[in-house]
Every structure is written in C-alpha cells, then in structure tokens.
C-alpha cells in the first residue's frame with residue numbers, strides 16, 4: 130500500500146537518481162526501521178551493522194539511533210569495537226584494507242554506504258577528532274584553514290573571520306590569538322586537541338565524532354574538553370567514545386554500551402548509570418571487568 | 420643468582436680488550452681511506468690548475484684538461500635528475516600512498532615492490548646493456564644513427580673547397596637530394612654565413628686574381644661534400660650514443676635508489692597526519708599534495724642528492740654507451756658525443772705514462788670534491804629542513 134503511494138508521488142526513474150547535492154540517495158521512508166523510535170528525527174540510524182577486518186568480525190548486528198543535536202557516549206571495554214563503530218559513521222574504515230561492511234548506516238535518511246555517496250563530502254559533514262591530537266605541522270591559522278581550502282578559494286577576510294569563529298567555538302581563541310601564525314606543534318596537548326576540534330568545526334560539519342579525545346590529556350585539559358563538548362551540544366550532533374565512565378556520565382545525554390562487538394544497550398545516560406537493563410552492563414559499570 | 424661468579428676484574432678486562440679491538444679495526448679503515456686520499460692529493464695536486472679545469476684532453480699531458488668531462492658530467496647530471504626525480508617520486512607516491520585494496524592488485528603491488536628492491540642491487544653494467552638496446556638503438560625500430568627515422572634541428576649544407584682554398588656552402592633542404600651542381604649566379608654562402616653570388620668559371624678560364632671574386636668562384640667540375648650541422652635543439656630517434664642516452668641509462672641506475680629513499684621518506688610521515696587530512700574531507704591526492712609530500716620533502720631531497728652522487732661517480736654503464744673516445748669539447752645537444760669525469764679518469768689511468776696517471780689523480784680530486792660537496796649539501800639540508808611532524 131505504502132509503496133504504491135510513494136511510487137505515485139515520485140516516478141521510480143527519478144527515485145533512482147541522487148536526490149541531494151552529495152550524490153546520496155534517500156532511502157524510502159517505508160524501508161526505515163528505527164530501532165529506537167523515541168527520536169523523532171535522528172541524525173544517524175544504524176541498522177543491522179556487521180563489520181569485518183578480513184575474517185575477524187569486529188561488529189555484530191548493531192542497531193542504533195543517534196539523536197540530533199545531542200551527545201551520545203560509547204563505552205565498553207577496550208577492543209569491543211567502539212572505535213570501529215565510530216569510524217563506520219564517516220567511513221574512515223575504508224582506509225583499512227580488506228574490510229567489509231554489511232547493514233545500513235543512514236545519515237539524515239541517506240545510506241552512506243551507497244556506492245553513489247561521495248565519501249569526501251561525507252567526511253566534511255561528519256567531522257572526526259582522534260585519540261591523539263594530530264595537528265598539521267603548520268601554523269595554527271593554516272590548520273584551521275585547511276578544511277575550507279580543500280573545497281576552494283576563500284578570501285583572506287572570510288578566512289580570518291572563520292578562523293576566529295572556530296577558535297572561539299573551540300574555546301581556544303584567548304590562548305592563541307597572539308600566535309596564530311606560529312606552529313601548532315608549539316601548543317600543549319590539550320590545546321592541540323581543541324585546535325583539532327576547531328579545525329573540524331571550520332568544515333561546518335553536522336556531526337562530530339570524538340574518539341577518546343581526552344585520553345592523552347591531563348585532568349585539567351580533560352575538563353576543558355568536557356566543558357567544550359557541553360558548549361557544542363545543541364549545535365552539533367556529537368558522538369564520543371570514552372573508556373571513562375564518569376566522563377560519559379558528565380557529558381552525554383545517551384550512552385551506548387558495547388561489548389564484544391555488540392551494542393548491548395543504548396539508553397539515556399541517567400538510566401544507564403542507575404538502572405542498566407542488562408547484567409553485562411551492570412557488571413561493567415560496577416567494575417567487574419574491563 | 421649466578422652459579423659461579425666471574426671475577427669483576429676479568430669482566431672489566433674483557434670489556435677493555437673488546438673496546439680496544441673495535442677501536443683498532445675502526446681506525447684501520449679510516450686510516451686506509453686517509454692514506455688513499457693523501458696519496459691522490461699528493462699525486463694530483465701538481466697538475467691541478469686553471470688550465471686543467473678549462474682545457475681539453477690532449478696528447479701532451481702538460482696542457483691536457485678535463486673541461487669536456489666536467490661539462491659532460493654536468494649535462495648527464497642535470498638530464499638524469501630531470502627525468503629520474505619526477506619518475507622516482509611519482510612511483511614512490513603510487514607505491515606508498517595509493518596502495519591497492521583489492522587482493523589481486525595487492526599481490527601485484529608487492530611484486531613490483533620486490534622487484535624495485537632487487538633492481539637497486541643490480542650491477543650498473545647490466546643497466547648499461549639495457550641502455551644500449553633501449554635508448555641507443557631503440558630496438559632498431561627507428562633505423563640507425565646514420566639513417567634515423569626521425570631527425571630535427573639539423574641543417575645540411577653542401578660544402579665546396581675551391582681552387583683558392585675558400586669554403587663555399589649551399590644549404591640543402593632534403594638530406595637525400597642529389598649533390599648540388601654549381602650554376603652561375605646561384606646564391607652561395609661563405610663559411611661565416613655571408614650570402615654571395617656564385618661566379619662559375621669556364622673549363623678554360625684562369626683562376627681569378629681578385630680575392631673578392633676568387634672566394635665565390637667554382638669550376639663546373641668542383642664537387643661538394645655534404646655536411647650536417649646540429650643546432651642545440653637537435654633531436655633524433657634513435658638517440659644513438661649521445662648524452663641523452665647516457666643520462667637515461669644513469670636514470671635506470673638511480674631510479675630504484677630514488678624510489679626507495681622517497682618511499683622511506685613518505686613512510687616516515689605519521690599516518691595520523693594522513694588521517695587528519697582525509698578525515699577533514701580531503702581527497703587522497705589533496706592529502707598527498709598538501710600534507711604527505713611537504714612533510715616528506717626534506718627526506719626526498721636528501722635521497723635525491725645521494726642518488727646524484729651515485730650517478731656522478733658511475734663509469735661502467737657510461738662506458739657501454741659512450742665508450743672511450745677522444746672528446747675535446749662539451750656536448751652541445753642532446754644527441755652529442757660526450758665523455759664524463761669517471762670515463763676521463765679511467766682513460767688517463769689506463770695510459771702507460773706517469774704524467775697521465777697524475778692527471779687521473781687530479782681528475783679524482785675534482786670528482787671527489789663534487790661528491791663531498793653533494794654529501795655536505797645533503798647533510799645541511801637534512802639539518803635545515805627536517806622539522807618535527809607531530
């Protein structure tokens with residue numbers, strides 16, 4: 130019934146064409162199976178995702194919805210597939226040889242693994258910050274200008290404004306405003322990591338993926354990153370991997386618990402830490418393993 | 420706990436003996452090198468003067484110089500690097516930065532990689548033979564040096580020597596045209612290139628007294644010889660035994676070195692930088708162009724200079740291309756005959772007279788100076804340009 134309706138309103142020939150500037154294809158609304166229906170408008174919807182490194186299965190049947198404009202934390206013991214899952218969201222896993230993805234990852238309803246999807250544009254929309262700060266060995270200014278310049282020429286005035294805006298956005302402006310043209314490698318680890326966040330913001334992404342962004346930092350720098358995440362919340366959909374449960378509790382709205390490549394449960398953070406649904410989650414949260 | 424403790428003094432003695440032994444062996448090798456250098460400087464410094472650098476090889480060792488060899492080496496070096504550097508860096512980028520993901524392609528990639536590693540160990544004579552067939556004769560596909568399939572930049576003239584020992588030239592458009600028959604009034608040129616009108620003498624006419632007339636006079640039985648003059652842009656297929664063939668052969672010798680050193684430089688760039696770039700939505704090429712290549716540049720440059728010092732010292736492959744010929748001037752076009760510093764040194768060292776051996780020693784000093792200069796530049800650049808990357 131529903132399928133006929135859709136076909137009437139849109140001839141199938143047009144439906145097969147890319148419908149967005151990204152070359153992405155909208156997935157039929159009827160095909161969608163939202164695992165968590167409480168989000169009216171999720172940013173990401175992951176459906177029955179399997180991921181393999183060669184013959185080694187790293188993710189098994191992951192179903193997850195990531196709410197727009199909120200912070201979702203991924204926790205779990207190391208090696209359980211948190212980073213792998215995060216990298217499936219902007220296809221950084223494509224860089225690893227002999228990997229295989231099965232299932233669907235929908236961004237705004239569009240399957241990012243469809244062969245017509247332009248992965249370059251996907252990664253602009255879904256920014257990533259890595260575990261170890263990795264600024265380019267160039268000036269602070271040039272680091273932020275890097276992303277926008279990939280897409281074309283930007284006037285000096287626009288770039289100056291953008292750099293300032295992004296550094297403000299990453300709560301770094303006051304610390305570096307006098308040394309914008311010095312090497313980014315001269316910054317402390319925490320500042321470098323905030324620079325990496327600012328650099329990602331310059332691309333005007335919709336989603337920010339953070340893979341243990343504070344694990345290489347001292348407690349003070351960690352606190353600043355956590356504050357920053359709080360500030361960015363609302364403007365960006367944020368997914369953060371952390372092995373630090375207190376951090377997850379502090380910064381996130383929702384928490385997903387991964388164990389041995391499966392998403393054991395994904396609930397609002399408060400609920401996860403007070404009334405976990407599964408025994409494994411409770412064992413992990415109470416420190417019985419991991 | 421050790422079952423039976425070795426006395427401490429004995430352990431220290433062993434340590435001393437071993438340390439001394441290493442020091443002696445190390446200083447021996449340094450000493451041999453020093454003796455070699457001193458001997459060469461001693462022998463060669465006498466003949467090392469301005470004339471040696473600016474003069475041409477000569478049967479008289481007192482006036483012989485190595486200017487043609489220095490210029491030949493310079494031509495070779497510039498041409499070799501012009502070809503080898505882009506090719507080598509491009510190959511390294513493909514091998515290192517665009518690794519295939521597909522299983523079959525990965526096998527091919529590994530196979531190519533293995534072969535490049537092997538090629539870097541192949542004796543350079545082998546590349547000489549390769550250069551001979553590939554560059555000099557080009558498998559015989561384009562005719563031979565005397566009758567090439569393609570030739571540009573050469574002008575042909577028919578040259579007459581007239582009765583008064585003047586040279587008269589007539590330009591020829593088609594090198595296969597029949598020899599020029601002198602016709603009264605036709606335009607001719609002096610050796611210097613001034614146009615004149617030919618004065619054809621009858622069989623019974625006497626040789627003109629007036630010099631102005633004599634320099635443009637010919638008898639009808641005068642016969643020309645056909646000459647080829649090559650411009651600096653002269654080009655020919657096949658290349659023949661010219662400086663281009665020599666440079667391309669040297670390119671074969673150093674290409675594996677450049678590829679491998681460039682690959683090492685690229686590999687030294689932390690992959691976190693590549694990920695940062697790709698994660699910001701850069702294409703793989705943008706990542707190479709803006710991040711990886713600039714970061715690897717100092718290493719690539721150092722490798723290139725090391726490869727240059729290898730190229731400038733190579734004799735064996737050039738011997739196969741150029742042979743030992745008596746060359747008294749610098750190359751003037753890509754196909755021109757040439758000699759190079761190692762060849763000239765080899766030539767002089769092979770003569771029986773002591774004076775020529777001294778010339779060889781002087782040549783070695785010049786060559787070694789160039790080599791040391793290259794290495795010093797390489798070290799300097801490495802110190803100067805290498806920056807921390809993360």
Ligand SMILES: Nc1ncnc2c1ncn2[C@@H]1O[C@H](COP(=O)(O)OP(=O)(O)O)[C@@H](O)[C@H]1O
Nearest residue numbers: 182187205206207208209210211212213214225
């Ligand atoms: N590049 C890779 N190649 C092969 N296996 C990998 C790679 N990265 C991760 N894995 C494997 O995938 C599993 C999940 O790893 P990962 O996602 O890094 O876990 P986490 O981030 O939760 O610690 C681990 O068993 C790990 O060995």
Ligand SMILES: [Mg+2]
Nearest residue numbers: 211212213340
């Ligand atoms: Mg991880």
